[in-house]
Amino acid sequence: MPSKPNAPLLPKKLMPEQGIIWSQQRILGLVSQIAVLLFCIVVLANVIIELGQKNILKERASQRYSELQSVANDLTDQINFQHFQTRSLAKSTLLKSFLQNPQPEFRQQLVSSWQELQANLDSLQGIAVYDGKGQQLINFSDELGAATLSDKLLTKISALEHDQVYLSPITFSSGNGKIKPVVYQVTKINYPEFNSPIYLITFHAMDVNLARLQNSFGDPNASLFLFNVDGQLNTLSSNQQTSSRIPTELGTNLNDSYPALWKNMEKEHYGQFQGENVTLVFLKFQLKNGQFNDYSYFLLSYIDNAYLYNQFAMSRYLVLILLVCLGLLAMAFIGLKHSRHLQKRAGFFSMQLAEHLFDDGQGRIISTDQGRIITANAQAAATLLMLEEDLKDRSLQRCLQLQDKEFSAMLTTLNQYNIWKGELDLRQQQGDYLAITIRKVPFGRHRDYYLLLTITQQTDLCLSREQVSRLTMFSDGAIAGALFAPDGQLIEVNPAFNQQLKQEMDDINLISLVNHEQAGLWTRVQEQLTSLGHWHGNLVITLFSQSAQEWQLMLTSHTDSAGEVLAITSYWLPACPKHTLENPQDIASAKHNDDLLGDQHELQRCFEKLDKSSKHPASLLLIDISPEIAHQHISALNQLDTHQHSIEMHLIEFITPNFKLCRGQTGQLLLLMPETLPNQAHLYASDLMNYLIKFDLGDGLNIGIAAGTQQDNLATLISHADIALHRAKQTGEQQICQAYTRPLSAL
Known part of the structure; x- marks a missing residue:
């Protein structure tokens, strides 16, 4: 039965060490890796869950900060709208009629109008009117408004101009056994009929305004606190207990109960603070007061961490399930990795047993029938310029540097003739020229086989072939050519050179020949050969006889990597075809022209x-x-x-x-x-x-x-x-x- 194409063809087991053996050391290593994996999974799960909780907490804090900004803007808009209400009440005709004629019937009409207005505006707590001396003329609420205004307040509101409104800071008023945070707004009324101004005061409940604005929160159960710049609690939206350190009684100072939070609020003016079980978000804003000083307040809210963590519970379970699945896959991978490593060791040990069969000084490689190397000896690795360990389990095609078509042709030849011969040139990689022979070697009872490669160094033979080829190509030409050494000695000539010049130039040095025609000419020729790599000019040979021949000489230098001249190639062409200067007068004339030029x-x-x-x-x-x-x-x-x-x-x-x-x-x-x-x-x-x-x-x-x-x-x-x-x-x-x-x- 034929083996699978990619199955490794190993020798038969001669001893138990050729099989897979789970040693105690291997088992301990596997258990330790699994333990480390479980520890890493637990740590990773805690980190992911913690980061997820912090991320969702950070996002909710950013959302709450945006909500606080919206509350501050809405609160400012409500105060501005109450300014408008105060100015509108000051311009009321019923109020003017009452002031001009304070009869009970006009008073009753004015009070009825204010009652109707209060029924529609839940934040409006009372209305009072005072004369220019601060004496109360009429009061709609018995709980709010003193009988006489203080001198300090009269001094402030006396400077009010037409349609200007004075806003008071948040104060506390008691009524029905409860303390309420209120603000009052004062506007000045100037009637021509009266010698002194009239002051209209409206009272508004801040807790009502804050409770209405809390509905815009994403978490309706969260409380909203309002503190002044001294840390005193002015109002809150609900009395729900959030933290034992956050005050819930009006007038309590936050600096006394939670100094760390208050210092952070004074320093940052906005941001978040991580408490014991809640995340506190705060924002400082201002209420404009016209020509008077503005009032600064802090809005404070909280986020229940436990509530958010409960919302993250489903995601936490999904993360745990995912990490458990990844842990199981990782443990399976570790087990398979150990098993594969044992299989490779068993195969390596089996090949070591048979190493002496092909360790005879030549490069030997054993591969599968599909070209996957099983093992190789040190000589093969050295000739292929690789490490012996790198050859194992490597593609034979890559080691022999064969293209896909060449490798397919090699396998076809092996299937037909059971042998293949080729060559590999590694001289450009500082290697040798190699001759490779591949044979199919069968083993076992079936038709299984492996490939045995024999590698032989043939660098010297290849150099000899190339030398012969170069000499043949050099000699094959109609132009006379010669190869000279840097010192001018003749190295090699082609047949054309022998036919035309050899008899006249036997044992003649190129440098001597050039300098004979003109003293010092070789120095300039050598400079041009060094800088440009070539030189050409005319040369008249008159060394051996009275006859002379003018030649067109072309020289080309060959240098190494350092720029040193290794050899000089020369080509000789007659200056005038089939023409020589045999007449001494012509020779003298040519030299006379050279002297003139x-x-x-x-x-x-x-x-x-x-x-x-x-x-x-x-x-x-x-x-x-x-x-x-x-x-x-x-x-x-x-x-x-x-x-x-x-x-x-x-x-x-x-x-x-x-x-x-x-x-x-x-x-x-x-x-x-x-x-x-x-x-x-x-x-x-x-x-x-x-x-x-x-x-x-x-x-x-x-x-x-x-x-x-x-x-x-x-x-x-x-x-x-x-x-x-x-x-x-x-x-x-x-x-x-x-x-x-x-x-x-x-x-």
Whole structure:
């Protein structure tokens, strides 16, 4: 019976240690983990419940604070409305008629009107009228209102103007054996018929106002307290006992019964305070009193913590049930984890028993038929640049760095031929080049099998193959090429080089060859190879015979990571195809032209010899004959060389004797013009270009002009001229541009 595709194929049990064994140490570890888990669940449940209770308590306290703000606003609105009532009563025609004619019938009409008003306004407790001396004229309530007003009150209300109302602080009045908190409002009445003012006083019950406003609370059973700024209880909405430390008798001071709460209220003015079993919420507000001082009061309410916790009971039970379920799942996970760990240990022990079967010095790996590694020896781990422990239970596809298609093809080959061979290159990872052989090894009575991998190092063989391949590719070309060491010694050549140059250059050093044509030339070549990585120019070989051949030489440097030159590749192209300078007069003429032209070093010496009057002004022409031709195709190098040679010959005939012409980079010429302004140089460059165009030498021709000052050196002039040349080349061919010449053009 075939095994499941992903089932691990382990050897048969040879001893009990190959199976799962629950040791005493393992059982103690499992029990300790479960105990720690239960402890964490209990702690977590308490934390979640506590945080939930605090959160709901905080939300309810914020809600209660908003309710207190609403109560303070509504209480202020009620006081303002009572102001309006007082002013309306003062303007009553019945009151005026009674004051003008205090007969019993007018008195009875006035009292009946006030009784009807009191029946509709439960907060209105009484009305009284006093003359200008404070003597009572009429009193609607026998319990409120003294027979004579005090001098202090008369002094305050005598300053009232028309329609102004004086509001008193909350005071206590006794009636029917009860103490009631009331406020009275006084307004001044000025009749022309009377010589002295009349004062109307209305009395309002604050406990009635507060009880009405308590209905806006979310909890109707919560009490509402009103304290003045001295901590005295002025009124409360109900006498329900909330806390033994909060006073319920009018006139009792909160500072005496609950000093901690009162200090917090005085300091914060609003907020919440956590009591023994309640959460107290307070707010300080003010009642406006017109031109007189405003009155400040504290509103205090409470939240029953036990009531809120009971509301949170259902959520608490849900949290407990959820944590219990999570605890059960966690315990099951711990048990399964231990069981899986024991299974892995049993499999590892079984493979250790068979380790000596494939521990012969070569890399060996055993995997399942689906490519899951069962075990590997130390040699295999070392060659794959991995730890031996990391290879176990790892995908064979990832270890061999195979793509999905390659891995599928490998399995197909194994199923058909029972063997597969491949290669793995780890040299970029500081490893080796490996040869891998995989065989199917059956075991057991059924058709089960596992895969046995053999890994062999073949780095040296791979390097030899690559060396042969590189040499073959290097030799396969029609252009003469040679490889030189940094010291100029010849390392390797291709067949084309042997055919064209080997007989003439046997045992010749590249540095000696370059310096033989021009002393010190190799130093400049080496500088360009180091900075740019390449150099190209013309070279005439006249070492072995009277005949000479001019070659276009291209050098390319190869460096390591530190920038050190490892080797130099050279390519040799005839400057003129199938053409040699065999006539000694031609050779002398070519060298004479080189002497006339010179190089940048000679131009530097010429520039340094100029005096200050010649340097300022002085102009420099950078003539470009379109070197892009040489980069488009390698066969165009000969055309470029011939083209430049023709231009040089004509320029030598054209330029004036005091000007100095020299070669620059490939395809460029430099013309130094002492005592020449930029405008004069521009006209001269235009005549020079027209002169060359007459000889059909103007294709790809561009000129850049730079002018020097007394502080400039030759390198600066060349840099400025190069900028002007780039501007000219951007606009097309046969263009002339200037750079850094504006201040000198006016000289």
